[in-house]
Amino acid sequence: MRSDPTLIGTVQDVAGTAVSVALVRESATGLSFYKGESYRIGQVGSFVRIPLGYTSLFGIVSQVGAGAAPKAEGDARPWGNQWLSVQLVGERGRNGQFERGVSQHPTINDAVHIVTEDDLREIYGPGDPVDFVSVGRLASAESIPALVNINKLVTRHCAVVGTTGAGKSTTVAGLLAALSQPERYPSSRIVILDIHGEYAKALADRATVFRITPDTEKDEKALVVPFWALSFEELIKLSFGKLDDRQAAVVADKVVELKAESLSKQPREGIVAERLTADTPVPFCIHKLWFEFHQREHRTVIPKPGAAADEIEAAYVLGTDGKPVQPGDAMSVTPPLYRTVKTSGPPAERVNWGPDALNIRQQLAVLASKLRDPQFAFLFNPTEWTPQLDGTVKQDLDAVLKDWIGTSAPITILDLSGTPSTVLNDLVGALLRMLYDALFWARNLPEGGRERPLMIVLEEAHAYLGKEHVGPAASAVRRIAKEGRKYGVGVMIVSQRPSEIDPTILSQCGTIFAMRLANDVDRGQVAGSASDNLKGLFDMLPILRTGEAIIVGEAVSLPIRTLIDPPDKGRRPDSSDPRVVVRGDPNNDGYEGEGGWAVDRHDEDYAIVMRQWRKQSPRYEHKKGSSKSASPGKKKS
Template sequence: MRDTDPTYLGRVAGVAGASIRVKLAESLSSGLAIIKGHTYRVGQVGSFVRIPQGYQDLYGIVAEVGAAAAPPSADGADIDTGRWMRVELAGEAIGDRFERGLSQHPNIDDSVHIVTESDLKRIYGGKGDDQVPVGCLSSAENITVRLALDALVTRHSAILGSTGSGKSTTVASLLRSIVRPMDGKGADGARVLLLDIHGEYSAALGDIATVFSTTPQPGEKPLVVPYWALEAGELLDFVAGDLNDNHLIAFTDKIQELKEKTLAAGSLAGLDANSITVDSPVPFSLKKLWLDLIDFEIRTLTGTNRDVPAIEKPGDAESLTPPQYTPHAIGSAGPYLNTAAKGIRRPLNLLRSRLLDRRYDFILHPGEWEPDVNGTTAKDLDVLLSGWLGHDKPLTILDLSGVPSAVLVRLIGSILRIIYEALFWSREKTEGGVLRPLLIVMEEAHRYVSPESGNVAADVVKRIAKEGRKYGVGAMLVSQRPAEIDETVLSQCGTLIALRLTNPTDRARVKGALPDNLSGLMDLLPVLRTGEAIIAGEAARLPVRTRVFLPSSEHLPNSLDPAVSEAWATRRKAEGYDRVVASWRAQSTTAVAKKADVKRVAVVDSSSAKSDSKDEKAE
């Protein structure tokens, strides 16, 4: 029977846990097999094999072929060491139902067979409501590969690949497949938040997303992050620099005081005076904070008890104008310096400089969320969160390409903290994370989740990776340098989508994070084609080499390489560099050097005009 069965590969010669060694049949004289009109490659690393076990079949992945796969104790005189395979068992099927894991192991001398198209459909053909089509098998392009959406979101995932391997296209394709798949029902009620560091995805996903940007284009909304929603420590680190303990106390005491005054002026839902802390998301005015502290620092005093301020002109918080005091004098006549001053003039000067720097308006002057000097805002955080997460589109893109690099990581940490804290504490509400889960896609994750990055963003991402599953917050990390991502975070990613990786350090990190024993399959990473990925983990039925679906040309991200030969073959057009400088100064790609003064005049059809004149003459 073995000689006549075209799918027969060989027999099991050794079993060690989930790893088995297969002795290839002598009848396999070539690397090709033709079965029912289809051609199959025999013994390819990464391909599947089937081991019949009565009423059920075991399935495994070829991890190694050749002499290295031979048993260590094999006698080279009696055994051809070049005709061996090492197979890693991965799952089993009973009838048409496939499951990962094993209920039994094969025996010595069990037959091993090629996995044919019908077997592949048995594994990947399921079309449950939680199955999302993401691509096709590299070895059989008519077989669609699907991922389990529940596991993809709740158990976290990572998309890893070198520059030019197709990461951005894979992200765009995967998100579109989740929301609007080509061959089935989509997740129109999905809630996905994408942190777009380079501004690549607005064009690719704009039809299914609401886009927020610090430099909004037509059709986009302005992105603001109220500073008073941040923790006091991270806010002060940005606006006042490094502070010693005494200086930090001076700032935090004043912030606490201003927040308590805001609460006393009007109640805030869920908050009472006894539970307010310096980190509570309560509005307060940074301008008022600056004025009160600088007034105390530069104050001079007169009077017998040296308690009468020698003020000449009061300051103004709105214009950030400091008050003027009579200069202190030497001797007993006064005025005298304020000996209780905290010595914080330098951080106060930095605070004023930050408030005057227009680059940081999106966080320090957040539009309708900016408090007045009394701490009153036109809109509260519920409107902000509703704009980010409560609109009628399944995807939200936060375009951070216009954010200064000095504040980018801190801004990402602030956004993630606001969202996670809101969903964590509202986990029993209908808009909380449990009843309406959220997937956060983090582009360029290595920039803020590296092992030595002790920043707010890294802390929040670690918290999401460890605890997010229980509260309905999933993470998808996207990076070209897996070696620079914190190992704890990467190990929490249950699904890995690995595209081409050429750096050996990066490949080693991916191998160490894999949930399956697939070192042989991971050795294919340097030779993967663009847009081809190895998918393994919780969401994949079996570790698989996949060609990811390519989006249509109008839905590709703005991450394509410039066409150098085409651009250089064209003679340079005479264009002033004033436009270059204008964009640089404005920190906007669409800025113009000269506003075009165009007078628009209504166009009248000459033929209709003549006919009207003839009609008038006839009358």
Template sequence: MRLAKSIASGLSIIEGRAYKIGQVGSFVRIPQGYQDLFGVVSEVGAKAMPLEHADNEDETGRWMQVQLVGESIGGTFERGISQYPNIGDSLHITTERSLARIYGSDGGGQVTFGTLSSAESIPAKVSLNELVTRHSAILGSTGSGKSTTTASVLRSICGVSEGNNTYPNARILMLDIHGEYSEALSDIAQIFSVDPRPGERPLFIPYWALESNELLEFLTGGTIEGARETAFTDKIFGLKIASHTAMNFPGVEESSITVDTPLPFSLKKLWYDLIDFEVTTFEGQNRDQPAKLADGNAETLDPPRYKPHAMGANGPFLNQNAIGIRRQLNILRSRLLDRRYNFLLHPGDWEPDLNGVVQKDLDELLHGWLGGQNPITILDLSGVPSGVLELLVGSILKIVYESLFWSREKSEGGIERPLLVVMEEAHRYLSSDKDSLASVTVQKIAKEGRKYGVGAMVISQRPSEVNETILSQCGTYFALRLSNPADRSRVQGTLPDGLVSLLEVLPVLRTGEVVVMGEAAKLPMRCRVTLPNEEHRPKSSDPKVANQWAMDKKPEGYDRVVASWRAQKPRAVVNPVAIQRENVTDETEGKD
């Protein structure tokens, strides 16, 4: 396509509005009688020949390449082309009126999260059905507005951005790695946190709902195999059988119980029974009488004491059947004593006693996560040690996905009430380098979740580090500013070859500006995200360096720094303040 000499300036004014001609990403219209074809400018250029030497006096030397994307008949826009233009057909600027035909609403099921960059009067919309069931990704470098975009999209999904509650039965579970969204979405979310603030609930993940191999790898400090693994799994299986016998869980038949069945068992009992077997010494003529000095205490993790073994014929003698797992049991004991892992190994009312009896079962856990009054549930994982983050995220996703998979025929399942799982900082636990529990579970959600009503939204600043299978299954992309070539190439691979040039603008996008493309969007569009109110923005803004450094220096106490470091809690204090509150009565009460 070439530009006419009459618009060589590259600027045209129509109905009082100025339009740039030949901008990459802009739309053009090709009239075909009652039908209009629409295309996207994918490439522009100019000939090097001076105009005075051109063969045609109307030749400007400027040209552009257009990719046809859809057509409009009777005011209704559809993707795809039923006929092609002829040589010599003229192209027209696509005005706001025509853009409204392209991006106008199809009725219900549309989510508005911003406005088109080229026409701010036209709302930017995506289809909610495709956004959830076909998965999505929000990708952008640090400082590009990724967190604000996420908050805006989630508020739009719930309908609160427009002052109403369009989807009161929405169900969204968000994994917040840095604690950015608790305040931003507090009006529409229930919040569970490892280190809860006032108004938040404590986050617990029952260890006994995890698969045995993942749990044992964490508890014993690495992979165990052979007889050592069998010693642990046989004991866990026996404890789960005993727990079911004590509590008679509905829907469970003893013959169907395996070591991975989510039934409660006591880790303290597991540790005590195994360590007792490992350290036992025997005496007597037949070497069959335990030489026990003290029973120890499973509840307080005190091991039993036996007479030390001695050389010679009189003993005491070592247990010849010991497996050799003392080191693993010592690591297990240290994990149980480490307060940083209380949310997992001592999960409140979900922690079994020594007999495997729990005060609360998994139904109350799932009701809190998936059945809250608010449409969004935020699991604040900012207080989780980095070494256990992958296991924790994988465990949460495994619990949620398995519960919705097996309840697919029930009204609480994902078919009747779909779930959107939002995963912040996904590159930290969905790496392409290894198949962790989190990565394997999300791959399963990406491939099969659509059938069971579970959708995924992946958020990352390094898309090149996210598992390729997961990212390739995302049907809709929100691409913000991306400077790294590897990250850009991963996003560009999602578009047809003819439209790849549309993403050349990624390095120069403004903060809060995004290119949306994929199944939930009619066509790729560049738009500005509507900013939530100040009190509803994530805590992800940059520090005000100039302001903070310009302030007068104040006394500092680094003992508080060390206290938080050791406690692994940002709000830990050196000297706890105990405030005793008493009711105040009015002495004049009852007097005239």
């Protein structure tokens, strides 16, 4: 009979960090008792301890096996040769502190013990409670909180990955709720780029929501991204489209000219005209830019009467009264119209385009369309940030930055669900670049990232960070992933398809919350990006429960299989699956009575459907005095 109930086997083979353990005879039942607690022996993902003098090595069980049971009676191993494969992950030294990595290796016949709850508390217990935040409970010991180091979680980046239905959005909401506790972190600041508008409900008590079409009754604010805050490259992609080098150079010169005009009318501290570039965040009138280029591209060239064919003069073709047929207006994006001129003679003497024309009529037409389009008003007509013809504005960018990252609310949700899909990649890249540049240049100020770090949450990241994407979003995230740690800017990548994300970006995430992943390619991508050699642990991903995650990386002392604490039922993201059949289930949050396919048919009003479609908003408001009631089985508002 073994004298130590925690002893489970001995070391038989050591190869780098992989250790093979032979179980002792008394471990054949797979169950051990210690201080009134039962411990399952040989559970994949469980921990073992190998004492080496004053040091104890810790490892994770990655594989379990057994040889054939012997046939002879009285054999010393009646249950066969049972073994464990263990991956070493860290050690606890004489000072009692756990550290990642190992300074020495075990040898043959060294004893191997189970890791008790007392050991787990010492390993996962924080050195300084302020640095750690609880995100859930250990799956193997639910009395022990799962603690993550907030310093390493935020600035060294993290990723939350899991298939649809694994509880990913709920997990993210729970994590953000823990990271924004007002009593512990009153100055925390988190920005969420919410692609589908899921988080406003879950984080309503601690977030400011910005939408293109805000709901003022819910204190939502209008999302504005002033075009003049973009870099020149970002602006060209979002306005003109594609320009060749010559065209871009001429447009850049004109932008600088208009910014200089604006600066003379409304001086800005920190910049003078001599240092202006097309990238400098100084307002200018893009309507005036369009109008002047439109005139330039539509200018006609008329041969002088009686002059040689190569002697020409540029002039607008005027009406009979000496004025344009229609003068046009820059701010209303109305182009000028001129009368048609017919000339006789050889083709060389007929009306031609001006010698300095850029041949950008098509691009100007695209820009004019966007300037008129209400969907792009948040960008080109951003209310108080819209420049007048002389470039003056009522509000500067400091007001935008203060709304996003300087208010009392710890979380800002930039709801991009109403953004045209054609510009999503470019817009995300521009937003990230604006935030990063602002904190980068203010890094030594109290408002900067070093004094008050910022976490940026990128929902549905595979939509714009895929391997095939080389746009501004991917470039901005790569820059933040590589440099953000030094300046207090971290990212949280959230995706259901990690295999579609650029490996360069995912590998920069120091901590990974891996939820249920059935796809082998996705699991391989996560395993390859993790800092620990734990292939056996990641093989468990297909069988994780909803809301359960394996946390690996720098923010945890040891890899943890964790049940994430979900938010309250009324504060969960708007991402739950619709119920096909509902019959008054009291555990089904937000439903009353029957619903779905189980309800009897009733009169349906598709005029309301069209109203919401045209309104481009899922938020339905009943008209006063309307006799219609909510359809049975629908969620409560």
